[in-house]
Amino acid sequence: MSENIQLIKVSMDYQDSFMDGLKECEKESSEQAWIYVHEKDLALPKESFSSYIETLLDYEFTAPEFFVRGITYWAIMGNEVVGRLGLRLELNEELEKLGGHIGYIVRPSFRGQGIASKMLALALETDYAKDIGKLLLTCDLNNEASERTILKNGGVFYDIVELESRANKKRFWIKL
Numbered sequence: 397m398s399e400n401i402q403l404i405k406v407s408m409d410y411q412d413s414f415m416d417g418l419k420e421c422e423k424e425s426s427e428q429a430w431i432y433v434h435e436k437d438l439a440l441p442k443e444s445f446s447s448y449i450e451t452l453l454d455y456e457f458t459a460p461e462f463f464v465r466g467i468t469y470w471a472i473m474g475n476e477v478v479g480r481l482g483l484r485l486e487l488n489e490e491l492e493k494l495g496g497h498i499g500y501i502v503r504p505s506f507r508g509q510g511i512a513s514k515m516l517a518l519a520l521e522t523d524y525a526k527d528i529g530k531l532l533l534t535c536d537l538n539n540e541a542s543e544r545t546i547l548k549n550g551g552v553f554y555d556i557v558e559l560e561s562r563a564n565k566k567r568f569w570i571k572l
């Protein structure tokens with residue numbers, strides 16, 4: 397099934413499906429990862445979907461406050477948004493420890509079907525990723541699904557970052 401996935405930049409065309417996914421993520425409190433804009437803009441998808449899309453598209457060219465430039469992709473299967481993947485075009489001090497170049501979330505009702513693995517594989521094929529060349533990926537120490545996703549896509553374990561205020565992170569490098 398996951399072979400039919402396409403990775404697209406965010407688009408007005410999938411508003412209904414994105415909002416369905418948002419409801420699912422709200423139920424497990426992962427809506428911030430699904431929406432993925434600066435904290436002050438988290439209400440945007442509900443207030444003005446077109447401004448939300450514009451804001452995300454603009455992040456490719458203008459870094460949001462306290463963050464870096466990046467591309468937000470949606471994974472589309474059939475007519476549904478089934479995942480979100482963020483590809484950061486540069487790292488800052490925090491991303492070097494916590495988030496790395498790529499972060500992703502799969503819509504809860506579509507998990508366990510190979511979607512994260514396929515999304516990451518497609519992201520690594522983009523020119524943006526090729527230009528970066530060596531990508532840092534991280535996951536929480538106990539996030540087995542994310543770790544396997546990274547390892548399946550060529551991730552090589554680097555180290556564990558110990559953090560005081562949250563779960564420790566494993567870091568991996570993927571060299572293209």
Ligand SMILES: CC(C)(COP(=O)(O)OP(=O)(O)OC[C@H]1O[C@@H](n2cnc3c(N)ncnc32)[C@H](O)[C@@H]1OP(=O)(O)O)[C@@H](O)C(=O)NCCC(=O)NCCS
Binds near residue numbers: 429501503509510511
């Ligand atoms: C982590 C996440 C993205 C995985 O998405 P997914 O589409 O379900 O992953 P896949 O189906 O591609 O599975 C990837 C691997 O993890 C394994 N896996 C999937 N769910 C798992 C689970 N709950 N526990 C353990 N392993 C799991 C799969 O078997 C597969 O490994 P394999 O091919 O070696 O068998 C998804 O669970 C998610 O969105 N979680 C919340 C957000 C998150 O944790 N993001 C990552 C931040 S680093």
